[in-house]
Amino acid sequence: MTHFFETHLKFISKAFQRSIAYKLEYYTGLANAFLYIFIFTSVWRTVALESPGSLGIWTGDALVNYAILSTLIKVSYGRNEYLLINKIKSGDIAYDILKPYSIPIMYISDSLGVSVFQLFARAIPLLLFSIFFFGITPDVNMYKILQFLPAYLISFLLFLSFGFLISSLAFYFTEVFSFYILNSALITLLSGAVIPITMFPESFIGIISWTPYPYLYYYPTAILLDMPMSFSYNELLIRYFIQLFCVSSLAFMIYNSGIKKMEFAGG
Amino acid sequence: MDNKLLFSDKLYIYLRLATAAVKSRMEYRGSFLIFFFVLILFYMAQLLTIGVVIQKFKSIGGWSMGEMAFLYSLLILSQGLVASLYSGLVDFSTQVRDGNYDRILVRPLSPLIHVIMNGFEITGVAHIILGIGSFIFANSFLDIHWGFINISMFLLVVLGGSLILAGIRIIIAAIAFWAINNNSLVHLFVYSSREFLLYPLNIYSGGVKFLLTFLVPLGFINFYPAHFFLNKSTGDMFHPIFIYATFPVGVVLYIFSLSIWKIGQDAYESAGG
Numbered sequence: 001m002t003h004f005f006e007t008h009l010k011f012i013s014k015a016f017q018r019s020i021a022y023k024l025e026y027y028t029g030l031a032n033a034f035l036y037i038f039i040f041t042s043v044w045r046t047v048a049l050e051s052p053g054s055l056g057i058w059t060g061d062a063l064v065n066y067a068i069l070s071t072l073i074k075v076s077y078g079r080n081e082y083l084l085i086n087k088i089k090s091g092d093i094a095y096d097i098l099k100p101y102s103i104p105i106m107y108i109s110d111s112l113g114v115s116v117f118q119l120f121a122r123a124i125p126l127l128l129f130s131i132f133f134f135g136i137t138p139d140v141n142m143y144k145i146l147q148f149l150p151a152y153l154i155s156f157l158l159f160l161s162f163g164f165l166i167s168s169l170a171f172y173f174t175e176v177f178s179f180y181i182l183n184s185a186l187i188t189l190l191s192g193a194v195i196p197i198t199m200f201p202e203s204f205i206g207i208i209s210w211t212p213y214p215y216l217y218y219y220p221t222a223i224l225l226d227m228p229m230s231f232s233y234n235e236l237l238i239r240y241f242i243q244l245f246c247v248s249s250l251a252f253m254i255y256n257s258g259i260k261k262m263e264f265a266g267g
Numbered sequence: 268m269d270n271k272l273l274f275s276d277k278l279y280i281y282l283r284l285a286t287a288a289v290k291s292r293m294e295y296r297g298s299f300l301i302f303f304f305v306l307i308l309f310y311m312a313q314l315l316t317i318g319v320v321i322q323k324f325k326s327i328g329g330w331s332m333g334e335m336a337f338l339y340s341l342l343i344l345s346q347g348l349v350a351s352l353y354s355g356l357v358d359f360s361t362q363v364r365d366g367n368y369d370r371i372l373v374r375p376l377s378p379l380i381h382v383i384m385n386g387f388e389i390t391g392v393a394h395i396i397l398g399i400g401s402f403i404f405a406n407s408f409l410d411i412h413w414g415f416i417n418i419s420m421f422l423l424v425v426l427g428g429s430l431i432l433a434g435i436r437i438i439i440a441a442i443a444f445w446a447i448n449n450n451s452l453v454h455l456f457v458y459s460s461r462e463f464l465l466y467p468l469n470i471y472s473g474g475v476k477f478l479l480t481f482l483v484p485l486g487f488i489n490f491y492p493a494h495f496f497l498n499k500s501t502g503d504m505f506h507p508i509f510i511y512a513t514f515p516v517g518v519v520l521y522i523f524s525l526s527i528w529k530i531g532q533d534a535y536e537s538a539g540g
């Protein structure tokens with residue numbers, strides 16, 4: 001058991017060290033996240049000033065806070081998208097299978113290492129910078145944080161499950177980059193990373209809430225901002241578990257059947 | 268060695284390189300078609316998010332649905348040309364890190380054109396299809412008379428916009444000569460900075476407008492020239508002449524980028540041991 005933890009702690013540590021290897025990458029990554037925050041806050045400030053009557057349940061300040069917090073949540077999630085894909089493509093996965101660790105847990109550990117880096121080196125500095133630069137004052141108390149943490153944790157696992165699912169498709173397709181783009185398209189549109197899902201016409205919101213996407217960024221941000229939801233917090237958690245169960249089960253099914261059908265040409 | 272190759276020989280080799288890149292891209296036809304289709308879906312998702320905001324608020328910064336679609340079409344058409352021709356520069360730092368660029372340097376061809384042609388990307392057509400689609404959509408809302416002057420200006424704007432985007436790609440790729448790894452810079456300047464142009468520049472603060480006009484002149488790709496076609500008030504720009512400046516700015520930036528490439532190449536010492 002100790003060996004299990006030591007091994008996976010090493011994976012986390014390696015991924016963390018890999019993330020800090022290039023200084024230029026770090027600063028431009030920060031600038032990149034700031035750019036998105038800046039664009040979205042500019043858009044929301046503009047429309048709130050121009051059409052205050054169309055804001056509905058939102059206020060201008062709430063939208064600006066939403067843009068910042070949802071981007072920070074997005075920034076805090078990290079994964080090495082090509083970790084598993086490269087192993088499958090090169091055939092190195094054959095050696096990994098023989099090693100005394102689980103590949104899915106290795107994938108999670110590696111992503112955890114990247115995410116710890118993203119959280120402390122990117123998201124938190126950006127939050128402090130946003131408080132100073134945009135003057136945001138999120139009304140966050142301990143009760144909201146306690147409600148937020150489980151949602152944040154499950155949404156992170158959901159994010160990893162999506163990555164693992166798409167990576168596992170490399171067993172079947174020579175090129176899985178298209179699936180990442182498709183996933184990005186759906187995230188852009190439905191996750192709340194760009195626009196809160198309440199901006200959609202009423203008839204779409206119900207449909208979107210049954211897809212896993214708004215559970216990634218919209219609901220965690222909505223909890224922090226205390227935005228009204230059409231269901232209770234407990235129901236939200238149940239929905240979270242259902243979504244996580246569905247996506248991760250699908251990912252493991254694809255992975256397990258991929259491992260079984262895997263064949264290598266070389267000798 | 269370089270002098271022995273005629274211009275026509277070089278042109279023939281460049282075309283062969285581009286053809287080889289297209290063939291290699293289409294080797295797995297199914298994957299290629301999925302990628303092509305998904306790329307269009309990705310950009311449509313981007314368009315839809317803007318559409319949802321406009322549907323709710325009627326306009327952004329005084330720009331209506333049709334005007335926003337027109338802004339988008341100018342951006343995506345310029346992007347289409349660049350995505351076809353200059354995709355090889357996106358992962359140029361990998362060639363520097365792997366030492367593959369050294370092989371290109373010993374060939375009797377222009378290294379820059381060699382890199383560009385090696386990475387010729389047929390999927391740039393997806394941008395052009397989407398650009399034409401959004402252009403038609405925009406025109407269904409707008410009343411632009413497409414006479415000779417407007418058509419000529421439109422073509423110059425798209426060409427100038429492409430030169431601006433290409434120039435930025437060349438400069439960012441050249442940084443790999445010094446930095447070895449420029450992936451985040453590529454992400455920031457080639458992909459993310461484009462997000463600014465999905466919305467009109469007048470919604471941003473003065474500092475950002477200055478940045479996108481004089482330092483990274485992306486504003487000339489769609490925001491400034493759109494004023495010409497849409498007859499919009501030029502009060503929110505630094506100078507009214509900017510509505511005509513896309514092509515000259517593109518040419519100047521492109522020439523500047525070539526000189527940066529040259530300096531970088533002279534400073535290049537190979538990454539490998």
